[in-house]
Amino acid sequence: MSLYSRFILPKILDKSMSDPALKSIRRNLLANAAGNILEIGFGSGVNLPEYPASTKEITAVDTNPGFAKLINKQFASSSIKVNHVVASMENLPFPDATFDTVISTWTLCSVTDVDQALEEIKRVLKPEGKFLFIEHGLNNNKRTAWLQNATNWFSKLRYGGCNLNRQIPAILKRHDLAINEYREFDIAQKELLTRHTYQGIAHKI
Numbered sequence: 001m002s003l004y005s006r007f008i009l010p011k012i013l014d015k016s017m018s019d020p021a022l023k024s025i026r027r028n029l030l031a032n033a034a035g036n037i038l039e040i041g042f043g044s045g046v047n048l049p050e051y052p053a054s055t056k057e058i059t060a061v062d063t064n065p066g067f068a069k070l071i072n073k074q075f076a077s078s079s080i081k082v083n084h085v086v087a088s089m090e091n092l093p094f095p096d097a098t099f100d101t102v103i104s105t106w107t108l109c110s111v112t113d114v115d116q117a118l119e120e121i122k123r124v125l126k127p128e129g130k131f132l133f134i135e136h137g138l139n140n141n142k143r144t145a146w147l148q149n150a151t152n153w154f155s156k157l158r159y160g161g162c163n164l165n166r167q168i169p170a171i172l173k174r175h176d177l178a179i180n181e182y183r184e185f186d187i188a189q190k191e192l193l194t195r196h197t198y199q200g201i202a203h204k205i
Contacts (some may be wrong), residue, residue: 006066009160011155014044016104021189026050026105029132029175032181032201035100039122040089040117041107043067043076046063057081059099062090079101089117097126105134108168110161118175120205131177131202134167139186139196148193157195164196177202 033055040049042060044067050056058080065086068113075082087093089111102121111117121131139145155164159193172179182200189195 001063005064005160010044010064010066010070012172013160014046015044015069017046019189022185024052025197026186027064027136029105029199030064030103032130032132033103034099035129037101037103038092038094038099040092040121041102041104041110042071042082042084044070045078047103048074048078048082051080053193055080057083059083059085059094061085061089062089067128082119085188090120092124094124096123097129100125100126100129102129103132103134105150106136108133108135108171109137109163109166110159112161115175115192116168118171118177120174122177125204127204129203131172132200133168133172134197134199135166136164136194136197137166137168139193140143142190144196151193162199164193169200172202176205178205 026047030047030050031052037055038107039058039060042062063086071084085093090113097150102125108114110115125131129171138148145165152164155162168177179200179202185197186195187197
């Protein structure tokens with residue numbers, strides 16, 4: 001892992017993901033979290049304040065150990081017990097059918113092998129489990145989509161592998177993850193190339 005990825009990128013992502021415009025969107029999704037919970041792409045832990053009051057414990061995974069100091073700040077102000085694991089999303093260190101809920105918020109854009117990561121999510125989900133997601137992706141506007149495709153290489157370089165142009169619903173469907181309670185919208189406060197947003201709940205078919 002480069003020095004940039006470990007020491008600079010976590011601060012950039014923490015600032016971006018701490019945008020107040022995202023708080024209610026997070027809270028709306030996380031209201032559906034229950035049971036044994038896994039959050040992938042935990043980052044600096046900005047989801048913690050938005051979990052339901054009933055949440056007592058979660059398991060959190062991120063690939064970047066550089067978030068450690070930022071995470072500790074979130075831990076200090078949260079009553080939720082967090083079992084934090086540094087691991088690859090493509091190789092989750094948990095047995096099959098472990099979790100009732102798996103959560104991904106603005107994470108699948110940056111996973112190197114998103115198909116393998118989704119197979120892992122399916123594997124660790126219980127048969128009746130839920131996959132909660134909020135992700136940005138390819139815009140419906142053709143001009144904006146063209147810009148996303150044209151500048152995707154720079155986004156990946158600057159933001160730790162972040163792809164601007166992934167079509168998350170289509171990716172989920174090819175892994176037999178059926179989507180319900182779905183909505184697609186633009187977050188006006190976000191930058192043009194990252195404002196198109198997919199939010200939903202999926203389950204294994």
